[in-house]
Amino acid sequence: MSCEDCLSRRAFLTKGTLAVAGVAALTAGCGDGQIGGVGVTGPLPTGLTLKVSTVPALATVGALAFHPTDARVAIKRTGAASFLALSTTCTHEGTRIDIVNNGVSFECPNHGSRFDSDGNVTRGPNAAGTVTKLPILPTSYNVLTDILTIG
16 A cells, blocks of 8 residues: 555654654753742741741731741731731642732632632632631730741
């Protein structure tokens, strides 16, 4: 059987191998396969401390700020001497979420999940799922020293 436009077996295998190698190189160059954001690994930190006056956003009740030495934790001042500490790990795929909307909410850069400043899921893959809130870390605040301890 003769075919003028047909590929030989050798040509087919060569082109197929090059195509597979090209796809593998492209995939390797795309990092971890995530659309955006930074993956979070390991357990949540414990024993984090900070002097509250060194984080300007914490001067305002309701504003959010990342912990200055560990971005896996966000802090919200809830009163004159009270604070809320939240994990910044997205409940959908474990990506570190960003503080958005002038410091009053969170958004996941991977799939657009949103969380209010109390950590409640408001939009995204987990909005109707079983996980409805970011994990909360215990806090204690010493008014005399202005030191907040988390975890």
